[in-house]
Amino acid sequence: MEMQNPPPARWATRRAEKARRVASVAGIVDGVVIPTARMVEVFEKLLVPGDKVALEGNNQKQADFLSRELAKVDPARVNHLHMIIPAVSRAEHLDLFERGIARKLDFAYAGAQSLRISQFLADGNLEIGAIHTYIELYARLYVDLCPNMVLVAGYKADRQGNLYTGPSTEDTPALVEAAAFRDGLVIAQVNEIVDDPKDLPRVDIPGSWIDFVVQSDKPFFIEPLFTRDPRLIKPIHVLMAMLAIRGVYEKHQVQSLNHGIGFNTAAIELILPTYGEKLGLKGKICRHWTLNPHPTLIPAIESGWVESVHSFGGELGMERYVAARPDVFFTGRDGSMRSNRAMCQLAGQYAVDMFIGSTLQMDGLGNSSTVTHGRLTGFGGAPNMGHDPHGRRHATPAWLDLLQTDDPLERGRKLVVQMVETFQSGTQPTIVESLDAVEVGKVAGMPLAPVMIYGDDVTHVLTEEGIAYLYKARSLEERKKMIAAVAGVTPIGLRSTPAERAQLRHDGLVALPEDLGIHPTEASRSLLAAKSMADLVAWSGDLYEPPARFRSW
């Protein structure tokens, strides 16, 4: 695998620089293997101040050994790094900034670290490049954010660098490719290095894309982010789930869809085998899914509702179940799950009928954000999938069902459903006059307010009060009235008069539970196909193994 005619030096500066760096650790590494104990030293030799470093902080899978070791380098030698981290989820991600090793941050999502990011930003410890969606961030790696180094995590590698990522493939291929093919350095941490390539279950990334592998001191951290305990699902979630199934899924014949994290969507998954079955909808709705292997989807799978699931990443505890259901999930020749965040985001953007999500705040026009005062959370994948992609050209029944005229130049629409309780935890209204994000954006000096999903992209707002069919709104004024009509006793909701609501219902712009034949008294937990984690395990035939914190038995 050697090059025939080396390119002229002045056009191969990146390649020469990479060769120089690789040569600098020749005395330390054994082939492609970096000794675990010498990772810090290797970082100090391989990195140069100002480097762009893409670090696999995923929703779930974390290159955490690498991030911990990187945070230990001497800031006098390695500094001003420009970090590109899809999900900023580990304390050490921000330690890099506190210690003066890194300076600039481009990211897509920050969960537990969102508060600290805001503080660092205020204190001048950190400069934000931009907040992206995942897929937008990957895209920039190929354009104007080409990384000098990429740090990823996998389960196993061999001594040629061939990498088995395990079920959570996630970002790994998208990050690695950007560096491997533009003379960047790629380092993978793995739980185990095998001597014989035959001991790799399969190859997810070829060895010729990887420069170094290092065995981590302990297995990489993985967060069971998509696990929802059915015990915490309340009757109000069941009511909203019933509204969704009758007023959205059945009405528009939603066959392919994405569900986010949340008790509302978990409730939908859990009443398909009961309420959905009773309505005779099996095989008619919810056949193809793009989502991680949610444990709460097990009863619907076992009842024959689900034809296929493509996933962004894996879910801790679901490994054996997924491997035992290859007709439904994507799996490799070795039998274990394969996921791919880039392809699944694409699928969620272009190939599904509906995105249904939730938010912390929504304004009277339907704009929403999870960014609230003091928290720069970012958006993950929601804006990518939560909009109508104008580049879509294929039609499905649901997409066509949103046409409002018979103009041959009118397009169908993707369903973008916001499913929110009118109040967060009883007292804090979800539907507000103005998003905190507007103020946060101003304070943080951002060019625009950090809005997650814009109101003009939302087709349905669903609350415990009813459904507003926003795609039918003929004016901004009407959109406001429709949202107010389902906004309950929030300040926005109190603007809606009984006469207005009656007119909106009459015109088919808003539907209340009774309009959909739903009696709130029916909305009880008894409709849940599984009421506890133990029920989910039973449904799975003992294949699902919930993480310890979800076990009460």
Next chain:
Amino acid sequence: MEMQNPPPARWATRRAEKARRVASVAGIVDGVVIPTARMVEVFEKLLVPGDKVALEGNNQKQADFLSRELAKVDPARVNHLHMIIPAVSRAEHLDLFERGIARKLDFAYAGAQSLRISQFLADGNLEIGAIHTYIELYARLYVDLCPNMVLVAGYKADRQGNLYTGPSTEDTPALVEAAAFRDGLVIAQVNEIVDDPKDLPRVDIPGSWIDFVVQSDKPFFIEPLFTRDPRLIKPIHVLMAMLAIRGVYEKHQVQSLNHGIGFNTAAIELILPTYGEKLGLKGKICRHWTLNPHPTLIPAIESGWVESVHSFGGELGMERYVAARPDVFFTGRDGSMRSNRAMCQLAGQYAVDMFIGSTLQMDGLGNSSTVTHGRLTGFGGAPNMGHDPHGRRHATPAWLDLLQTDDPLERGRKLVVQMVETFQSGTQPTIVESLDAVEVGKVAGMPLAPVMIYGDDVTHVLTEEGIAYLYKARSLEERKKMIAAVAGVTPIGLRSTPAERAQLRHDGLVALPEDLGIHPTEASRSLLAAKSMADLVAWSGDLYEPPARFRSW
């Protein structure tokens, strides 16, 4: 690489069916290698009527040995195939339908075969699933169009199935992954099978994703689709190129962009080192590109305009040049080019400031299509990149420059520029009352008219008359007037009055050449940095090797 616990049979029907099919050719194949002469026989054993078959017909690279052999199978044994072909470009793609082997077609682009598709459709020989963009079609492979078999092309494979795709990686990874991880069959044709894995330049697709390889009877066909002979660039193209540089690129500080195929954009590429240099724009515009290695980009690269190029695929004759400029292009460790259509479409959608394209017809509202009477061409990647992705959240100067208010909830916009001469070949107006696509859609029974780019996604229309800044239009009526103002003597253009044009110019909604300081007399071929293919070869230091049909020396 064996499975530990086989899944229950009722949940592994796809896997069992694949194993059955693979076993049926055990007596024919040698490991993963199918003997070239027995391909037809192997197809007859591996395929089942009604199978979904994804065939790599790309813009350029063709799995043509496989498609030719597939067209020879006995229709009594193999029939009703559902073909998924990104680019329908070979005669045998349609022979499959004529011979009764295939029945249904999903595709994204049909160049030379567009006329025949329309005829087959009219004659009932073929049923269209949908016309997609490339990336939308890939996305569906992971949702509701999972293929039973995927047929791809590469340069070389080893006897473990490891695949080197060569510079035109294109669709290959996106297609292969969809089958490899859902118990579909993957067959790769290659120009050469090497015995020693070390003789592969690099691995683009791991062997554990590929079921069979077959050495083709001759190297796969590759079309130099992105090569434009500078000799055919006319002064009118140079004029339009000057308008684009001053009135769009400079005005909005366009730093990252996609160029399509066409003499207009080729002219822009060729006057950057002359006209662009004179305007002092080097380093300020056009730094990052997402496009195939256009030969007409060579002078700009050699003059230091271009920092990076990421590509969908390769371009015939550009292999040595690309390999010699790794600072600019994406290349593998072996030194040869790497491309990736899925990632480049993503980059073109989410990470660039501007898409600039052309069309065969545009209506008075800016809707455009390359579908004209009798030709179902499809759209390739244009709609994917030629719209404002509402999922984008990062800001760039160009994106922000399109803001019209200081509302913090207003978004920036991607520039979508339609660059068209008002007449095609002198007599046929490009700007028309109604798109042929509307009628074609009706006749073909399509749910919607096959529009390529919708008017509401277009931000600028640029003709030889001037530029209409459509993103500033405050109403549909105003948008119409702006387009009419630059539509010359087409029927649409004749509606524009001198008084209206004066007002639009005064309001900054339309700019004529003189408004941009451009004298049409300056617009001569003398501005082209290269005036012939020979000039391009000279600029490249003899690294560019034009295909025979472009050589006149």
